[in-house]
Amino acid sequence: MGRSGVARGNAAEAATAQGGVELDLQRYFPYRLARLAEQVSLAVAEVYSERFALTRQEWRVLAILGMRPEIATKEIGPLTTLDKMQVSRAVQGLESRGIAGRKHHPDDRRELIVSLTPAGRALYRKIVPYALARETELLEALTAEEAKVLDRVMRKLSAALA
Numbered sequence: 551m552g553r554s555g556v557a558r559g560n561a562a563e564a565a566t567a568q569g570g571v572e573l574d575l576q577r578y579f580p581y582r583l584a585r586l587a588e589q590v591s592l593a594v595a596e597v598y599s600e601r602f603a604l605t606r607q608e609w610r611v612l613a614i615l616g617m618r619p620e621i622a623t624k625e626i627g628p629l630t631t632l633d634k635m636q637v638s639r640a641v642q643g644l645e646s647r648g649i650a651g652r653k654h655h656p657d658d659r660r661e662l663i664v665s666l667t668p669a670g671r672a673l674y675r676k677i678v679p680y681a682l683a684r685e686t687e688l689l690e691a692l693t694a695e696e697a698k699v700l701d702r703v704m705r706k707l708s709a710a711l712a
Contacts, residue, residue, distance in 0.1 A: 593688060597680045602673065607632055607640035608649075612666070613681075615650060616674035620665035622655065649673055 575581050591606065598609040610630040614621060626637045641664055644650035649670035655661035666674060689697050 590688060594681065594684050597684050598677055601680065602677055605640065605643065607636045608643050609677075611637065611640040611644060611664075612649065612670065612674055612677070615664060615666045615670065616678070620663050623652075623662045623664055626664070644670065 595606060595609075598604040598612075599606075604612065607630075610632060611626055614626055614629050623637055623641060624634075626632065626641075627634060630637070632640065641650060641652060641662075645652060648667055650664055651667050652662045652664050655663050692700065
């Protein structure tokens with residue numbers, strides 16, 4: 551455990567010794583991270599929701615589909631943090647607008663395979679530059695070194711939680 555872990559441990563012990571444990575939500579790491587994630591998500595949503603009339607879930611599915619020729623619906627959830635119902639609704643929304651298509655898996659008719667239509671591929675190619683520009687704008691608040699450190703920290707925390 552690093553120095554900060556020792557400090558947190560001592561603070562927790564002190565709070566407990568004082569008769570109760572208190573939590574300042576505004577300083578609580580999980581809350582702050584969730585809030586930041588929501589702020590970033592809303593900033594990026596301006597790209598796909600206002601310009602292209604996509605929901606957050608549809609955008610995530612579109613982004614996954616844009617990177618491959620096709621994918622089984624059951625594989626989309628873990629890649630997008632969407633649950634089964636959200637994936638289903640997003641795929642239905644994309645399909646109803648001619649952005650994506652579904653077919654049954656040749657070996658398992660219960661499984662659906664999703665792919666982008668030509669119109670979906672065109673939409674994906676149109677959105678990506680806007681999404682990447684928004685990412686650049688967001689990261690401009692950091693120095694190049696801070697961006698590298700943030701990336702390392704995010705990977706480390708993600709690995710620790712996996």
